[in-house]
Amino acid sequence: MGDEQKTKILILDDEPIVLNRLKPALEKSGYNVEAFSRSLEASNRIMEQDFDIVITDLKMEGLDGMEFLTQVKERSPLTEVIVITGFATMETAKESFKKGVFDFLAKPFKLGEIKEVVAKAESKIRGNR
Amino acid sequence: MRILVAVDQHPYSAHVVKDVAKLAGNTWADVTLVGVGPKMTYIGQPSNKAEKKHPLTKALRNYRRNFLDYFEKEESPYEKRACNYEFVEVKRGVWEELYICRGAMKDLKIVLRSGNPVKEILAQSQEDDSDLIAMGCYKSGDCQWEGAVNIPQKVANNAACSVLVIKKEKKIRKIACCLDQENISQKSIEMINQMVTLYQTELEIVGLTDGTALKPMVEKNLDAILKYYNARQIKAWIKLVDVASMASFISQEARRSMMALWMGEHSLLSKMFPRGKVDKLIRGSESSVLLLR
Incomplete structure (x- = not known):
């Protein structure tokens, strides 16, 4: 499958160890993944491109995850946020x-x-298309 | 997060369910309540008959009700949703109208097993791929579990995931966290974070020293952990304890703080703190004990 057809996922977490674990695992499952540890950079990226799924941490330095979630949903209401x-x-x-997230997962x-959650979100997106 | 709550009919189990409901309220975890008792001898009996025939079924149902009571019905992630016909894409381009019962957002299940309690609890944890096993124990003395002793200790020593042994009705003011700074696992830090949030406590990060100056890498690790917590407005500090006096430090600290010990495969603590000492810690501790993996 070409990169354009793959489900596009953006991950935002200020802990690089989380990104290092999550990004390759999701890429291996066939997703097109972009990962950011700085919320400002992720925020700029969602203004340039719509993503199918956004995975975001909540408690981060700089832009709060809840604000980021609001931005994502305003910019692209069909994006599923985890x-x-x-x-x-x-x-x-x-x-x-209340802000319309697809799911809420606590670490660890x-x-x-x-x-599993990403696959469910992907299935919902396909159903909506 | 997936939590397995192992319960029996002692009052401390009701307390564990209460604490786990709070944790689940924060984390929206998938939760399993498991009881281990005599073998079930019936299938599909009405609930009142089942309760008469098996001593644990009533207790498990009560625990489930108490757990669910913690949540407001409209906002509960465990509340079952309505059933409807929906078109579902069963394969690309093929849609079938299926009768779908939208389940709750998160799972809450009760499971009754029979057999050796330690083996059954560990087996359920493996089947669920749990991140945490929570179970109760009296404040002091042996942990009596339905006629068997020291089940929590045995589970704590043999589980592949973290184990939280909750002591009844003890207000937790501080978590003393012995992480083994050379091999800190991300999972263990994340579990501590949820506990600090749950109990609204201060955090003492205990570092190990052999009496000489800390290695630069170790100092860097500890500093990074402290900065991590400070950035998240958690009151945390570092206490260095000599390796030789670690065991006595832990047993003293357990009287006033919730102890959290990282006992992962590569942990120095697991070598310094063998099974017998874990037993003693859980038995003697007046507060809850968390073994991290």
Whole structure:
């Protein structure tokens, strides 16, 4: 499958160790993945290009993940957003869903768990097309 | 996150379910409540008959109800959704109208197993691919588990994932976290983060020293961890403890703090703190104990 046909995923997490684990795993599953550790760069990127799926951390230095989520949904309402967070609270979970996230995953999680969620999001996107 | 809650009929299990509900409220984890008891001798009996025939079924159902009661129905990720006919793309370009029951966003299941409690709890954890096993124990003395002793210790020693042994009704004010700074795993830091958020505690990061100056790499690691927490507005500090006095430090600290020990495969702590000492720690600790992997 050409890169243009692949499901496009953007990952934003300020912990490089998370990106180093997640990006190759999702690429291996056949996705076209771009990873960012700085929220400003990710924010600029979503202005240039629509992504099918965005995976974002919440608690980051600089632009907060919740603000980023809002930006993504405003720019591209059909993008499915998956929140991953190391400091989960009931409030952030509720707020994320109010803002229309596809799923909310607290760290630690296994790669299999996030791959399952990404596959479900992809299936929903295909169903909407 | 996937959490396995191992329960029996002692009151501490109700407390564990309460704490895990709070954790699940934060993390929206997939949760399994597992009980291990005598073999089931019936299939598909109405619920009242099942409760009479098996002592754990009633307890498990009560725990599930208590867990769900923690959430407001409209906002619960465990609430079952309605069933409807929906067109589903079964293969590319082929759509079939199927009767779909949209499940809850997250799984909450109860499982009853029979056999050796330690083996069954570990087997369920493996089947679920759990990130955490939570179980209860009385504040002091042996952990009695449905007639068997020290089940939490045995599970803690043999699990492939992290294990949280929760002591009843003890307010946790501080987590003392012994991470083995040369081999810190990301998973263990992430688990600590969720615990700090859950219990709203301060965090003491315990570093190991052999009495000489710290290696530059170790110092860098500890500094990075501290900065990580400070950037996230968590009150954290570093305490260096000599390797020789680590065991006595842990047993003393366990009286006033929740102890978190990283016992992963390459952990120096797992060598310094063999099974017998883990047993003793869980038995003697007045607070909860978290073994990280």
